[in-house]
Amino acid sequence: MLSTLQPLLGLGVILGLAWLASERRRAVSLRLVLAGLALQIGLALLLLKLPFAQAVFLSMTDLVLAVQRATQAGTELVFGFLGGGAAPFETRYPQNSFVLAFQALPLILVMSALSALLFYWRVLPLLVHGFAWLLRRTMGTGGALGLGAAANVFVGMTEAPLLIRPYLAGLSRSALFALMTCGMATVAGTVMVLYAGILSDTVPNAMGHILTASLISAPAALMIAGVLVPEHPDAADRAIVAIPSTSRSSMDAITRGTLDAIPLWLNILAMLIVMVALVSLVNQMLGLLPTVAGEPLTAQRLLGWVMAPVAWLIGIPWSEAQVAGSLMGIKTILNELIAYLELAGTASAELSERSRLIMTYALCGFANLGSLGIMIGGLGAMAPERRDEIVALGLKSILAGTMATLSTGAVVALIL
Template sequence: MDFLGLQSLFGLLVFVGLAWCLSENRQIFAWKTVLAGLIAQLVIALLFLRVPFAHQAMLSLNGLVDALMAATRAGTSFVFGYIGGGDAPFDVTNPAAGFSLAFQSLPIVLVVSALAALLWHWRILPIVIGALSAVLRRTLNIGGALGLASGANVFMGMVEAPILIRPYLARLSRSELFALMSVGLATVAGTVLVLYASVIGARVDGALGHIIAASFISLPAAIIIARIMVPETTQGTSVGDDVPSLEYRGSMDAVVQGTTSGLQLMLAIAAMLIVAVALVALADITLGVLPDVAGAPLTLERVFGWLFAPIVWAMGIPWSETGNAGSLMGIKTVLNEFLAYLALTNLEPGALSERSQLIMVYALCGFANPGSVGIMIGGLTNLVPERRDEIIGLAGKAFVAGTLATCMTGAVVGVVS
């Protein structure tokens, strides 16, 4: 292991130490769960990044992205014409100017959401989630209810996954509830995996495989960080091995409900992007009235780069690259991960080394941002209103836990790459 690998290993210990400093009870440290979670992270990372056949399979998922994008483009061009990617009725002198994020990229969320609902109705997703839940219960010593919802988070998202254990939400211990919230903020929903991969695909080989791997690696990270910050003092809430069924009356009903759910998500993403980009522009305009610093105007990205430089350094980023990497981490944490991935694709060539870029792809893959925290509070309090005060009280801690978990994932990639 070279120096940068040792730097990443040191960062892992730093992030675990930070979680312990923020613990509600420092006298309790679930070292078995922490050790098992760290081993699980390293094994998953080694499998995806070092084992040839698994790495090749991950790279081959780009074909899935291309197929879904082509299928989505067929639908958007039919509905929106050349604005949606169809042939323009005039000569195009600047093809790049004809790209529309709203009408060409975001609609892929609709297609993936409908496909996910179909896969659930056809009992494919329940089998996968059930198997992942069993692995989590046995390796990390968590209850069946938490294991089921945590496994579902990788595919369904932080609002939809808790629906699977709705009858058990009121009975979850404080530690289990916190872990569920932390996992939701440390991972991303399956409905946006392809969207993120399509954004960074031109810059990162095997983008979809890396995004999927990031969620899987962050899953045990979130659980061990949550167990440290809010230790478990009771036995885990158990649930049967059967995965509950969502209410679909048939395949067409699944497509309709999946599309409707995807539409709500797509509109929410579009609205958040408009507001977030506007706020960044407003911040830059405000900072622009201040004197130049180090020969350049102050911008929000530069400020983020300085503030988050120590954090990304702990992941294994060389200090000379921490300004750019820290800026990405700041955008992800304060605004959202989609804007951070867009910023990653807009970096100048050579701004980040290939290793640093890969670390940031993994570290940015999580919902831990203020907007998502608000969505999570709204979803969970609607499902279990009697625990509203507890959910609101834990939300800030879960935001920190989700961020630390994705930082651990970046550091793990730094260790094995």
């Protein structure tokens, strides 16, 4: 009985806190909240109880991985072993051979070129209008946001907005924030295989669970974002207009898309370096304080203590809540990769099988300070006229993304 009441209470607390932190409480749409919860629970039941449905979505991830492999072919040619090619020497520490700038981020260039081509071919405008029709009848959101939210399940927080780049300037404040929150609440298909490999010995069918987590968190992100920054009734479809392509041919579209992505790539690199450096500075200052329980204080450790009651609310037993809270602290201050490594390592022995599965879902999102740097750099380059708005909403998007993944963890705890 308690295992059911805990996550129900957790969902109520998460939504209650979001409502208290809302910019306009009276404007919160009850329809959006109910539709978001229904989609979360419906997707969880579908994907966790009907394995064939999960297989369909895994095939979509294969498409993303095909683009990633194609990108790697280019990075290997240009950057050699730094871009993922075979090293011309013996690698003593292969776990350190991954170079983010030359192996993961070049996907932005390819996605930008593909999205420009698909926009020129009028494929993306059709998808935008299709999502507009669907989401207006379920959650009351617009089509450009819907396509961006759906894409976030399979690609990253900077690649997904590239698909709707022509619409970004016209998005309402609420829709822009929802797009940012979706980026924070999901993970890209390009890292799903990496995370699944890390958790393979800890969580059975890890790949299926990580994909399911990202799918369930998409409607959760739209719901939480809509509560924190409610939409104006006349603004939902502001971006759905016929925007002509400026490209003159398919090759021109590919060229423009590629060249437009170069400043985006550089912006992301610069912001990521600075944000991680600032976290390190804070931890160095905290390290000057006296140790607690024989260990130095860090930002992620402090946040872990705060997150322990939250971990209990989503279904983790109190005896394991401190460990689960520390994982959330690591994920928020550092990143989800390090949190998953910890979950698969020392934390695995301290958590039950059920708790490990719940935390797999709760950790499955990009909501951390490093990702904030990536998002500000990426979206700011794509929509420079809205950079101030993006920066102002940045920290709130981390909060919203975290609340979305926590609600996904609570939903899964209800079903298990």
